[in-house]
Amino acid sequence: MLIKKPISIKSSEITSETNYLNRRNFLKSSTLIGGSIISSSLIGANLPDEPFAELKDVQPSKYSTDEKINNFLDVTSYNNYYEFGLDKDDPYKNSRDFQSRPWSIEVTGEAEKTGVFDIEDFIKPHLLEERIYRMRCVEAWSMVIPWVGIPLADIIKTFKPLSSATHVKFETLHDRERMPGQKSRVLKWPYREGLTIQEAVNPLTIMAVGMYGRALPNQNGAPIRLVVPWKYGFKGIKGIVKMSFVKSQPKTSWEMAAPNEYGFYANVNPKVSHPRWSQARERRIGSGVFASKQPTQLFNGYGEQVAHLYDGLNLRRHF
Numbered sequence: 001m002l003i004k005k006p007i008s009i010k011s012s013e014i015t016s017e018t019n020y021l022n023r024r025n026f027l028k029s030s031t032l033i034g035g036s037i038i039s040s041s042l043i044g045a046n047l048p049d050e051p052f053a054e055l056k057d058v059q060p061s062k063y064s065t066d067e068k069i070n071n072f073l074d075v076t077s078y079n080n081y082y083e084f085g086l087d088k089d090d091p092y093k094n095s096r097d098f099q100s101r102p103w104s105i106e107v108t109g110e111a112e113k114t115g116v117f118d119i120e121d122f123i124k125p126h127l128l129e130e131r132i133y134r135m136r137c138v139e140a141w142s143m144v145i146p147w148v149g150i151p152l153a154d155i156i157k158t159f160k161p162l163s164s165a166t167h168v169k170f171e172t173l174h175d176r177e178r179m180p181g182q183k184s185r186v187l188k189w190p191y192r193e194g195l196t197i198q199e200a201v202n203p204l205t206i207m208a209v210g211m212y213g214r215a216l217p218n219q220n221g222a223p224i225r226l227v228v229p230w231k232y233g234f235k236g237i238k239g240i241v242k243m244s245f246v247k248s249q250p251k252t253s254w255e256m257a258a259p260n261e262y263g264f265y266a267n268v269n270p271k272v273s274h275p276r277w278s279q280a281r282e283r284r285i286g287s288g289v290f291a292s293k294q295p296t297q298l299f300n301g302y303g304e305q306v307a308h309l310y311d312g313l314n315l316r317r318h319f
Helices: 017-033 072-077 090-094 119-123 152-159 253-257 303-310
Strands: 104-109 115-118 129-136 141-151 167-172 192-196 206-211 225-227 240-246 281-284
Touching: 072 141, 104 119, 115 119, 129 206, 129 225, 141 152, 152 206, 192 253
Parallel strands: 104 240, 141 281
Antiparallel strands: 104 115, 129 141, 141 206, 167 192, 167 240, 206 225
16 A cells, blocks of 8 residues: 655754764763753643654663654555544545544543543643654554653542552544544444453553654644553544443444454453454564565463463453
8 A cells, every 4th residue: 555645844953864863862962971961951831732742851761672664654554543534545645634633531430549631730730751662553454653641640649549440441522523433333432442450560561642752743632642552553542532431341333343353351362363363473564565574472471461461361251
């Protein structure tokens, strides 16, 4: 498939791969040589008002992979965001005029602190980290993406969930005029996702507000989205406006639409095929037309950090 340039961002505004990698290497070496160079300036996240504006004071993370990063055009012009359409290029075509400000997030449910929070207040207490993660789509293609975000565990801690909270539920914005894909009947809107509390507070789980050192583009979930790298990509709900601490496992959008195809857990598992295709191998986007598919790893290669979450769980039944 031909990968087109996103029409919502001028080429002059795109950070070149060389400059991006040089910036990342500088941040990494600064942390290793003298942590105070970075940490002394970090007093909380500052989220700019414009999509893809540069993010300041982003620190590297030990959880990042050293695999080759996909280029910016791959990640911003080939993706699923059904709120803006069903085709891979619909999100960047149909989200050009989407305004992600003002934006607020409602926190409800089994927690000591709840309410409606402006996104700036929601993320301000936290530090931004770059997390370079593998991303595996349930459709058997993959990418490597440099996200910028906040550990979800840190966010959850500020709201002090009660012991009765077993899961965290998320909802995206419901606005059929601003998100024309919601006029389709492929899913029941708004988009819903969920995690167990243990999954939500795992160190790998983040709420992303940026990528490539800049604020999220509209087509990738601006202004805030979930990233859970050991699960299939559809778990990464975008445009989040609500987070709820709940007492039982919530119903999720794809689980409701096709429960025999998309389970609640959605862990990457090469041994459990989708009813219509194998999950044993994947196509790395950007690897070239003639490149061979590569083997898929259990938990997308993050088993060391997350396998313990599923001790005793039948991964075929709880897929």
